[in-house]
Amino acid sequence: MKAIEINNLTVNLNGREVLKNITLSLDEGRFIGIVGPNGGGKTTLLRTILGLIKPSSGEISVFGKPPEDVLKTGSIFGYLPQTLKVQPDFPIRVIDVVMMGRYGRIGILRWPKEEDRKKALEYLSMMGVEKLRNVQFGQLSGGQQQRVSVARALAGEPKILILDEPNTGIDVIGQGDFYHLLKGFQKRFNITIFMASHDIGTIPAYVDEIACLNYTFHYQGNPLGALNEKVLTELYGKNVDLLQHTDICDKCERLRR
Numbered sequence: 001m002k003a004i005e006i007n008n009l010t011v012n013l014n015g016r017e018v019l020k021n022i023t024l025s026l027d028e029g030r031f032i033g034i035v036g037p038n039g040g041g042k043t044t045l046l047r048t049i050l051g052l053i054k055p056s057s058g059e060i061s062v063f064g065k066p067p068e069d070v071l072k073t074g075s076i077f078g079y080l081p082q083t084l085k086v087q088p089d090f091p092i093r094v095i096d097v098v099m100m101g102r103y104g105r106i107g108i109l110r111w112p113k114e115e116d117r118k119k120a121l122e123y124l125s126m127m128g129v130e131k132l133r134n135v136q137f138g139q140l141s142g143g144q145q146q147r148v149s150v151a152r153a154l155a156g157e158p159k160i161l162i163l164d165e166p167n168t169g170i171d172v173i174g175q176g177d178f179y180h181l182l183k184g185f186q187k188r189f190n191i192t193i194f195m196a197s198h199d200i201g202t203i204p205a206y207v208d209e210i211a212c213l214n215y216t217f218h219y220q221g222n223p224l225g226a227l228n229e230k231v232l233t234e235l236y237g238k239n240v241d242l243l244q245h246t247d248i249c250d251k252c253e254r255l256r257r
Helices: 044-051 065-074 094-100 114-126 143-155 173-187 229-236 247-257
Strands: 002-013 016-027 033-034 057-062 075-080 160-164 190-195 211-213 216-221
Touching: 002 033, 002 044, 002 190, 016 160, 016 190, 016 216, 033 044, 044 057, 044 190, 044 211, 057 065, 075 143, 075 247, 094 114, 094 143, 114 143, 114 190, 114 211, 143 160, 143 173, 160 173, 216 229
Parallel strands: 033 190, 033 211, 075 160, 160 190
Antiparallel strands: 002 016, 002 057, 211 216
């Protein structure tokens, strides 16, 4: 079944055309990476899929329904924005942040049950931060906050996980482990993952498909096809140095066997 279908999407914001002629079809259970420069429209695309931005033209369907209808159900999307803004001294614990992700299922005006708390702890454990459950969220490192935020997005047991630059605040060494966790969730729960990132050098090893976005799509398809001088030049400009990611290419092949 198609999880997301986009046909000839164009989006205008504040009188400026931000996205043009975007067409994409993503099967349920697939992991796609949307890569491109800052300001290239990645966040706008994610927010349009979520039903938070109305397209100027074109169509989007999520499991065959308009995004705004799907958004009302509260149980299809799990969303991780670039940053979850919480003041360092705001008194909210890690477990409470993750519990917020359950409200799409239990309802905003209903009290969570013990089952909901167990689910929250389960996802914290999967992300390797269960021991931090009673720590104040604002006191965590950037990497820890991102792991907790992913647990929050997963706590609602969504069918589609939408991630906007999820490696924010995570050091280079930890990024591979983080992407490996996401790949594990995809396989374990048959979840569809739609991830925006500028990290074109690493994510080809983990995604099933890749799309290169800067105002419009410059490439779609096999992840290794994005590591191409012509594609990178179209995406980032003429002054981009192409690095040979032979270790990434080898890892891609190992993961696909």
